[in-house]
Amino acid sequence: MDTGSSHLIEYSTALGALAVIYYVLPYLLDPYEYRRFSGPPLAGLTNWWMHSVVKGGRHCEVVQQLHEKYGTFVRLGPNHISIADPDALEAVYGHSSGTLKSDFYHSFKNGPRTNTFNTLDRVEHSKKRRRLANMFSPQNVLAFQPRVRSHIRELSKEIGAAGYFVVDIGDIPSLPAFVERITKEAPEVDCLLNNAGIQKPLNFEQSADLGAITQEINTNITGLVHLCALFIPHLKQKPHASIQNVGSGLAYVPISVVPVYCATKAFVKSFTLSLREQLRSTNINVVEISPPLVESDLHRDHANPDNNKKTNAPHALTQEEWITYVEKGWDEGKEEIGAGFSQVGIDAWRKAFGESHSKMASQSH
Template sequence: MELSNNTILITGGTSGFGYEFASRLIALGNTVIITGRSVQKLQETKQKLPAVHIIQSDVSKPDDIIKLHEQVITQFPNLNILINNAGEMRKLILHENHTPDDITREIEINLMGPIRMVQQFLPHLKKQKSAAIMNVTSGIALMPFPISPVYGASKSGLRSYTKSLRVQLKHTNVKVFDLVAPGSSTPLNEKFMDSKDFNSSLVVTPEKIIEAAIKGLQKDKYEIYPGLAKVMHVMSRLAPGFLLSQAAKMGAEEMAGK
């Protein structure tokens, strides 16, 4: 896929992968729009990346997605690439008390958000000469991650949805990509880094992950596995029990209620 002279919408673009995507894609000669929940963070991002266009929007809110669609299609009618990047990851101890709304928050952001975004923008994307959707999933989509059970479920669901979406759009002009991201030094993972079981040597920088994503897009590589995600992909097939046993070590005392 040609990665210049496109108009690209990135959700969750104020930090981590979203910010790195925006920076790289602007440098390649694209028009880039980012969304985020915080107006302040959007404005700070605009100061660092003057060429970026910012829109306040929350992917967990269906009304926000409808309004975002109307604004983007009006202001940027050449939109042809959607990157569903916004996400949230939490430690959740399931035998503690959680309200019904709170326990499913990651489902709303990480799974329902991208599904609704695709459904809202797909008719427009199909009208473009060349278009693409990239969903950012996770290496955790390949295995359970007990300390973050709802996040893992949301990313597994998004990966399954992405595969089905690719099949259904096979005979259209819309290419569907899956960035299976390994653990990275982004705000998403900060809450896990103080764990005694956290291995910082396995963390990949956002720059390296997005570099792999850019190359994958350019080569029409529909499933992109940067760094450790390649190993996890193989191990999820050959030794899923071993992967789960290793993942279960993270936060084992917390999960046991100690």
């Protein structure tokens, strides 16, 4: 063994020992007796566990599940104890409690100045609190209430005016009555966005669930087609209207674990192309929205339901990121909207078959 390799091994061993000392020793010594609080094993050693949860976008959901499992107190980090008890608010956050805020509140600072929420200095917090105290006196709070209630009523009225209807897209016989109700109670509707979808892992080599297959096809295909057919007469009466069908990048390159889902999205692609040509001379604009891998609950039936989260798939988009692409596509008047992998599929299809499709579509009229 040469000297360089020997030194590398020594350095690696030393770094490993330091890591053990840094993470494990405080856990074992436990000067504040935090080990008496239950929680995920890794959380007691390092903050990286919580970092991965927050990055995955499911922080609130995961913490709630942990409290349901472990109870009122849950250890979420080496120095992080979560308390789920309203009676703890005064004891922990009360001005006279004696507890201090953690460095976490630095993330809420915008520049060098602080406010009552993000300052960590108790003296500074007391000064700022005194300046605001009169505003939140019982007398002033009572005086604010009529104005607050007025704004709440106005907001509730706006939300209520938006309206909503509930339907199972896979329940095909119920769709005509559903559409009739919407067009009567909300005649201003001028857009149909077919976003409902089911994605189930199926293994035909073993034993595929026929009921699950039927449900997936009804939701992803049959319901979508029926809604288009039922809404078109109503949409044609509008000056401007649109049908937006949500496909998938998997329509172009399927993966075998979800064979029916991929096939249904290939159908959506084909159907939307034909529907667009048939309605080309009308006031209805037909758009294909083709998402790539996006963080959502679509994979809830997978062995790993989080395999579409950034923690497991760095190339996945958050819902906010994907919506930005969709809004940009709308602003640009695109008939096919994608991003990343799905946009590659759209472009490749257009390059290979776009000209042929245009010729064949023109011959059908």
